[in-house]
Amino acid sequence: MEKATFGSGCFWCTEAIFQRLKGVEKVVSGYSGGHIKNPAYREVCNGVTGHAEVVQLTYDPEVITYDELLEVFWKTHDPTTLNRQGYDVGTQYRSAVFYHTEEQRKKAVYYKQKLEEEDIFGAPIVTEISPLETFYAAEGAHQDYYNNYTSQPYCQAVILPKVKKLKQIFSEKLKQEQNNL
Template sequence: MLTLACLLLLFTPQIAQSAESAKTDSATFAAGCFWCVEAQFLQLEGVSKVVSGYTGGHVANPTYKAVCTGKTGHAEAISIVYDPAVITYDELLEAFFVAHDPTQLNRQGNDVGTQYRSAIFYHSAAQKEKAEYYIRKLDEENIYPKKIVTEVAPMEKFYVAEEYHQNYYNLNKNQGYCQFVITPKLEKFKKVFKDKLKESK
């Protein structure tokens, strides 16, 4: 059976990516607790910045406490700044689908609620096209036992989360959630992307 990485490589669509000529570009993903996802994407060569925050909701300037109620409509998300000459949007999508289970609706593991939904917030028509393409292909090839439920929506307003959420894992590695939830996910992620990690260069 093809690995996810091989499948994405095989199915890479011939879609023009104008960002290739740009110095940096942006991507925004929601894949459960932003502490986990931030820690994963910070590992990748070509990713210069990852910010945790909230997007996709209807309340201005939401707080973490408000988002946790599930009533603001926001998802916990990460905003990524990356160099498309080093890592492509296709590779970021690959990392996104490895970083979490995109078939779980409004939850990741024990984190339950719409704020933990799987979502790709696209910044351009090209990003939208690629996101929809990969979801369709992954479903067609039955890579997951269930259908992907990832939301694909336009990036609108991103609210930066409170300071204590930023770089949370690296600053709190001894905390229980970090040890028992984030560390195992991070180690698995690093094995899959061992040739694309900053520390491998």
């Protein structure tokens, strides 16, 4: 098993995306890239810690590769908006790849450069690519959020469309039980 850490806006959305992929065994919502120890959700949301909301994946590279995870990452959020995803605004919602190994760094940089050269998004990509220094798991109420609160308005209005987009683009990569929303 290997680990990957991504930030692509609200961690509830990002968690819901990666939980549905074959080969992803565990997804933990949390915080990375900040300057204080053991940040709390309220502090991170207020933008005072420098942390990004992220998810840390434990995955089986024999089932899903890091390259495939990067592809899902790039195609399920807007990497051209600085410190923003949709209505979520602030440095805590920045697009970020926190790499665990030099190989992950090289792949993330390569993929970002390729997308830039091909002008896939029609705007510069602002995704941060940084080494993972520390990952802090978010409080329990933030884990498995979409699956626990599917009928909540935020889940219906913001997360469900992203899950539907994932199913449309990556249906062959979804766990069997996730093919039905």
